Amino acid sequence: xxxxxxxxxxxxxxxxxxxxxxxxxxxxxxxxxxxxxxxxxxxxxxxxxxxxxxxxxxxxxxxxxxxxxxxxxxxxxxxxxxxxxxxxxxxxxxxxxxxxxxxx
Amino acid sequence: xxxxxxxxxxxxxxxxxxxxxxxxxxxxxxxxxxxxxxxxxxxxxxxxxxxxxxxxxxxxxxxxxxxxxxxxxxxxxxxxxxxxxxxxxxxxxxxxxxxxxxxxxxxxxxxxxxxxxxxxxxxxxxxxxxxxxxxxxxxxxxxxxxxxxxxxxxxxxxxxxxxxxxxxxxxxxxxxxxxxxxxxxxxxxxxxxxxxxxxxxxxxxxxxxxxxxxxxxxxxxxxxxxxxxxxxxxxxxxxxxxxxxxxxxxxxxxxxxxxxxxxxxxxxxxxxxxxxxxxxxxxxxxxxxxxxxxxxxxxxxxxxxxxxxxxxxxxxxxxxxxxxxxxxxxxxxxxxxxxxxxxxxxxxxxxxxxxxxxxxxxxxxxxxxxxxxxxxxxxxxxxxxxxxxxxxxxxxxxxxxxxxxxxxxxxxxxxxxxxxxxxxxxxxxxxxxxxxxxxxxxxxxxxxxxxxxxxxxxxxxxxxxxxxxxxxxxxxxxxxxxxxxxxxxxxxxxxxxxxxxxxxxxxxxxxxxxxxxx
Numbered sequence: 001x002x003x004x005x006x007x008x009x010x011x012x013x014x015x016x017x018x019x020x021x022x023x024x025x026x027x028x029x030x031x032x033x034x035x036x037x038x039x040x041x042x043x044x045x046x047x048x049x050x051x052x053x054x055x056x057x058x059x060x061x062x063x064x065x066x067x068x069x070x071x072x073x074x075x076x077x078x079x080x081x082x083x084x085x086x087x088x089x090x091x092x093x094x095x096x097x098x099x100x101x102x103x104x
Numbered sequence: 105x106x107x108x109x110x111x112x113x114x115x116x117x118x119x120x121x122x123x124x125x126x127x128x129x130x131x132x133x134x135x136x137x138x139x140x141x142x143x144x145x146x147x148x149x150x151x152x153x154x155x156x157x158x159x160x161x162x163x164x165x166x167x168x169x170x171x172x173x174x175x176x177x178x179x180x181x182x183x184x185x186x187x188x189x190x191x192x193x194x195x196x197x198x199x200x201x202x203x204x205x206x207x208x209x210x211x212x213x214x215x216x217x218x219x220x221x222x223x224x225x226x227x228x229x230x231x232x233x234x235x236x237x238x239x240x241x242x243x244x245x246x247x248x249x250x251x252x253x254x255x256x257x258x259x260x261x262x263x264x265x266x267x268x269x270x271x272x273x274x275x276x277x278x279x280x281x282x283x284x285x286x287x288x289x290x291x292x293x294x295x296x297x298x299x300x301x302x303x304x305x306x307x308x309x310x311x312x313x314x315x316x317x318x319x320x321x322x323x324x325x326x327x328x329x330x331x332x333x334x335x336x337x338x339x340x341x342x343x344x345x346x347x348x349x350x351x352x353x354x355x356x357x358x359x360x361x362x363x364x365x366x367x368x369x370x371x372x373x374x375x376x377x378x379x380x381x382x383x384x385x386x387x388x389x390x391x392x393x394x395x396x397x398x399x400x401x402x403x404x405x406x407x408x409x410x411x412x413x414x415x416x417x418x419x420x421x422x423x424x425x426x427x428x429x430x431x432x433x434x435x436x437x438x439x440x441x442x443x444x445x446x447x448x449x450x451x452x453x454x455x456x457x458x459x460x461x462x463x464x465x466x467x468x469x470x471x472x473x474x475x476x477x478x479x480x481x482x483x484x485x486x487x488x489x490x491x492x493x494x495x496x497x498x499x500x501x502x503x504x505x506x507x508x509x510x511x512x513x514x515x516x517x518x519x520x521x522x523x524x525x526x527x528x529x530x531x532x533x534x535x536x537x538x539x540x541x542x543x544x545x546x547x548x549x550x551x552x553x554x555x556x557x558x559x560x561x562x563x564x565x566x567x568x569x570x571x572x573x574x575x576x577x578x579x580x581x582x583x584x585x586x587x588x589x590x591x592x593x594x595x596x597x598x599x600x601x602x603x604x605x606x607x608x609x610x611x612x613x614x615x616x617x618x619x620x621x622x
Contacts, residue, residue: 005614005615006605006615008614008615009605009608009609009614009615012608012612012614013604013605013608018608018611018612021611022611025611029193029194030193030194032189032193033189033190033193033194036186036189036190036193037186037190037346039186040182040183040186040342040346041339041342043182044179044183044338044339044341044342045335045338045339047179047328047338048334048335048337048338048339049335051327051328051329052327054175054327054328055175055323055324055326055327055328055329057326061309061312061313062309062312062313062316062323062326063308063309063312063326064175064326064327066175066178066326066327066328067175067178067312067326070175070178070179070181070182071178071374073182073185073186074181074182074185074370074373074374075370077185077186077188077189077366077370078366078367078370080189081188081189081192081366081367084189084192084193085192088197096611096612096613099612100612100614
């Protein structure tokens with residue numbers, strides 16, 4: 001059992017499609033992560049360096065720019081998660097299974 | 105004193121004890137105790153993991169923070185949420201494919217088990233301790249307010265219940281308590297937010313305007329500044345919140361069967377923000393919610409009965425009357441119990457599975473002994489939690505969770521990330537870097553203004569910032585990198601060689617128990 005898994009791992013490791021999949025998935029996942037971090041730290045840096053800007057009212061009311069920006073970060077987290085889950089469920093899982101099946 | 109609240113309170117306790125009794129009859133093996141024997145489906149676990157995260161500290165703490173400082177509460181909400189996508193994109197799949205259920209199992213996949221598990225247990229227990237303080241303080245305040253019980257008795261009551269759940273019901277009871285509570289909490293918070301918005305004709309602008317008129321801070325509650333006063337604190341807090349999620353032991357324990365809980369949690373934080381503003385507008389004008397000062401004057405921020413953490417509880421009475429107050433109080437109590445039980449379970453598992461079974465007994469412990477040790481650990485952790493809850497009574501609970509996150513981000517997260525992603529990571533490097541992060545985070549927290557000055561009463565803080573993550577997390581990564589690079593031992597070479605097999609398994613799940621399930 002253990003050696004069967006080890007042999008399978010060895011075969012998969014030599015499959016160029018495995019490396020192509022890993023590259024593509026990593027690029028996608030790290031890309032989304034960096035985007036999420038950029039959005040979030042953009043917000044945090046605005047809190048740190050430009051609190052007055054965030055405190056500027058939108059139009060004539062009391063609602064400030066910071067409120068839609070903060071809620072926007074939460075919505076961005078929804079959207080990026082949705083993008084990842086959709087692609088992982090449809091494309092990446094199927095490709096991974098195909099690579100494992102071929103190596104068996 | 106509120107009869108409805110107490111009745112619903114007792115009904116919930118009775119129901120959860122019944123679940124615990126049922127779970128105890130089904131919990132036999134170690135796998136039942138730690139992982140519910142695999143008898144929990146993915147969607148059930150999705151709710152449970154959201155429940156683990158939607159703690160009383162975030163529900164009461166964030167709404168309380170919004171109540172006292174307005175906009176600043178949003179910084180916490182956002183920070184707590186954005187860790188989830190990162191865990192999902194980078195870590196969740198690989199944890200699942202490496203096929204175990206504590207993060208120590210993953211880090212020890214190719215590294216030496218004894219030192220790695222000792223370190224992981226230390227990191228886990230530190231996080232559990234800080235997080236438990238926050239939860240215990242929230243619980244104590246709530247019961248004090250509802251029953252008029254003195255704070256210390258309230259602490260003992262919560263401690264005793266959580267010990268019962270964990271020691272007798274294990275993961276099965278803990279998970280079901282969590283699922284029920286997640287549904288009740290989302291339902292109750294939705295109702296409250298809708299009632300607040302309805303009060304203002306569903307105009308958010310009207311709600312904010314009314315809040316700035318009612319709050320002594322006026323328009324300043326609409327901009328950042330009171331909580332985070334300088335750039336270094338802001339960035340440090342941000343790092344702790346974002347990467348701490350990826351190092352919380354009780355959350356990582358559940359990441360093996362779920363892909364996503366971001367939706368529930370983001371929705372919950374938006375509700376919490378509305379509830380906090382609702383509390384400003386609907387409570388600050390009514391003196392009956394406040395304890396008058398010596399001269400009869402009312403402090404609209406600090407004078408709220410039970411402290412600012414009770415803002416959401418008082419608001420439930422304002423929008424839904426005594427019956428809804430009873431419901432929300434019972435839900436908040438359920439939330440605290442569920443989360444402390446989950447934390448206690450994670451802490452007890454670290455002691456029994458990592459320290460006892462794998463370090464002390466070197467993997468030769470019997471299952472019966474392992475489960476017995478974890479039950480004893482649950483009792484000890486419960487008693488320690490009662491004592492810590494008593495000592496830290498005056499801390500804002502959201503802030504204490506921030507400290508738990510700093511430790512999680514500085515010890516657990518760097519070790520986990522580096523062992524999964526970097527071929528060069530060696531045992532010595534991981535242990536040295538993780539230990540450095542842990543010690544620095546704990547030391548800096550103790551020497552910070554929040555603990556050194558506010559809790560211990562010294563006049564000046566030795567470390568100037570409340571959130572150490574920027575320093576401690578960077579030092580942990582640097583420590584892992586440097587020591588691993590300098591490690592020339594034969595063991596280190598073997599560990600680097602073993603990376604390739606771990607990498608293939610982490611990407612495909614070959615050889616993992618649950619890989620066929622999806």
